Amino acid sequence: MESTYGIHVHEDRQTREHRLVSQIANILHRGGKVLIPSFALGRAQEILLILDEHWKSHPELQNFPMYYASALAKKCMSVYETYTGAMNDRIKRISAVHNPFKFEWIQSIRGREDFDEKEPCVVIASPGMMQSGLSRELFELWCSDPKNGCIIAGYVVEGTLGKLILTEPTEITTLAGQKIPRRCTVDYVSFSAHTDFKQTTDFITALKPPQIILVHGEAAEMGRLKMGLNREFENTDYKFQIHTPGNTRSVSLNFRGEKTVKVVGTLAEKRPRDGEEFSGMLLKKSFTYTLADAKDIANVTDLPKTELTHRVSISYNGSLGNVANLMQDICSDVELTSETEAVFLGILRVKKEGPCLIVEWDGSALADMLSDALLGMLVHIQEDEPSDALPKQSWDDVSERRRYFDAVRQLLSEVYGADCITADEEQRTMKLDVKGKSAEIFTDDCKAVTADLGFRSSLYTYLARLYRSMYPVDFWCHTEAGLVI
DSSP states (O other): OBOTTTTOOOOOHHHHHHHHHHHHHHHHHTTOOEEEEOOTTTHHHHHHHHHHHHHHHOGGGTTSOEEEEOHHHHHHHHHHHHTGGGSOHHHHHHHTTSOTTSOSSEEEOSSGGGSOTTSOOEEEESOTTOSSHHHHHHHHHHTTOTTOEEEEOSOOOTTSHHHHHTTOOSEEEOTTSOEEEOOSEEEEOOOOOSOOHHHHHHHHHHHOOSEEEOBSSOHHHHHHHHHHHHHHTTTSSOOOEEEOOOTTOOOOOOOOOOOOEEEOGGGGSSOOOTTOOOOSEEEEETTEEEEEOGGGHHHHSSOOOOOOEEEEEEEOOSOHHHHHHHHTTTOSOEEOOSSSEEEETTTEEEEEETTEEEEEEEOOHHHHHHHHHHHHHHHHOOOOOOSSSSOOOOOOOHHHHHHHHHHHHHHHHHHHOGGGEEEETTTTEEEEEETTEEEEEETTTTEEEOSOHHHHHHHHHHHHHHHHHHOOSOOOEEETTEEEO
């Protein structure tokens, strides 16, 4: 709600019009000039209509010229002339005979040079608060003569010359900074479109809103209106809260409304107990809510049900066992059904076909997340397993065999811990027990034997990578016959 006028109550229309024309006539008859500062849109047109009609019916005033000086008001006049059908009944009746905005007794001027300032006259000029422009210029020229008068016809805000002169100061400061006496009369006749206290209370009485936010008003007027509204409704059943925020301040209101949800399908087969929680899919149509199991959507609504199966093929030369072993860090349920097929969490199906890995799953939040993890891991794996069988070494130099054996033992100790390894240095073999998984490793053959395919694949990778890092080129073995490739 606007709080422009606080608890002020406007005079009725006829009283305001009578006061306006009476004050103008008094100033003219004493030989003075009348200045009416006015906004270019709305207020100017209203005052022009009142004065033109009054001059028409009062011949004794017709010798006093009237002017309106506002280029913007003149431009707006064509809009008013076009849309007379949107105005009140009185304007509609007049427009049926002639154009009410073609004024007979009022002339449009651009500035002071277009009229005689020496004779009594009426000038309606913008801006309405006289901060600058022609209205300020004329007031500074005319305010020192007690015969002249200024009539404020609309709302004026604090800090403007229009508001200042309502206090009737003895002098004012011009735009040039000079002090000049103020001897002219100053009157206030409000034709403002802002609501008064009575109009505000009538509006609130009709709507009875629980929250009222006061805006568009000075802090003092806003406070007076708040107290006035509280007094107005204090002896009634109507309860409300009034907010008076300052400029740039926000107001937060919390609205709580009851929502009724209709439970249908299998969820509705059993009568719920107090406090029991329901889990399902909440559907909203217009302002109604329905809760149903996802499996019943096709039966209780017009929504079609579609099952989406995803299938992705990615290039991968490694073994499926290695993938299964790595996926155990992500999910606990890893089932390696064969050397070429595996299932993760019962929802993600993986199959090795030649140089490709086929990943397939039915669309769901969990399956989508698991597939993203698997595919992301596959993209970053730097697989070093060769495409053929495990490498078969045939070196005869025992020192090289022992060197490779020691390197394997050191590597596996770093990965799984020394306590998990039982080594036979003479045979150059070792047994590995890790979390219920066992394997036997033969370093002379670069071979790992275990029932767990994933575990075997990981061990094989360690053996192959270590071998290639130690022997990056063709390995030459020393024999009695010489060098052997």
